[in-house]
Amino acid sequence: xxxxxxxxxxxxxxxxxxxxxxxxxxxxxxxxxxxxxxxxxxxxxxxxxxxxxxxxxxxxxxxxxxxxxxxxxxxxxxxxxxxxxxxxxxxxxxxxxxxxxxxxxxxxxxxxxxxxxxxxxxxxxxxxxxx
Numbered sequence: 001x002x003x004x005x006x007x008x009x010x011x012x013x014x015x016x017x018x019x020x021x022x023x024x025x026x027x028x029x030x031x032x033x034x035x036x037x038x039x040x041x042x043x044x045x046x047x048x049x050x051x052x053x054x055x056x057x058x059x060x061x062x063x064x065x066x067x068x069x070x071x072x073x074x075x076x077x078x079x080x081x082x083x084x085x086x087x088x089x090x091x092x093x094x095x096x097x098x099x100x101x102x103x104x105x106x107x108x109x110x111x112x113x114x115x116x117x118x119x120x121x122x123x124x125x126x127x128x129x130x131x
Contacts, residue, residue, distance in 0.1 A: 010079025
């Protein structure tokens with residue numbers, strides 16, 4: 001139960017503090033009009049997504065010093081997959097409610113697996129530096 005709650009919190013952290021923040025910081029109001037901002041500014045958006053995910057991972061690594069790395073990896077990947085579930089549910093936009101459409105947007109928005117990899121590596125670094 002604790003892992004599930006942590007994965008849900010990680011979904012919010014990665015979704016809002018990394019993905020959405022990067023889109024709005026780089027694209028401003030243009031981020032509300034679909035993936036056009038990603039086509040124009042993808043290097044900056046992806047770089048910011050990775051940096052923000054690494055910062056989130058570092059904080060999570062500091063907060064979960066007693067957790068084994070496997071549990072930490074499960075929580076981070078669970079949060080990343082949770083972003084897909086939010087998109088596929090149509091909660092944010094009804095046109096994203098189809099699983100294949102949501103899959104494409106999810107992979108594009110989170111820079112593929114770069115977001116969870118950055119979060120995990122940073123969390124592992126925080127745990128290693130603390131011990």
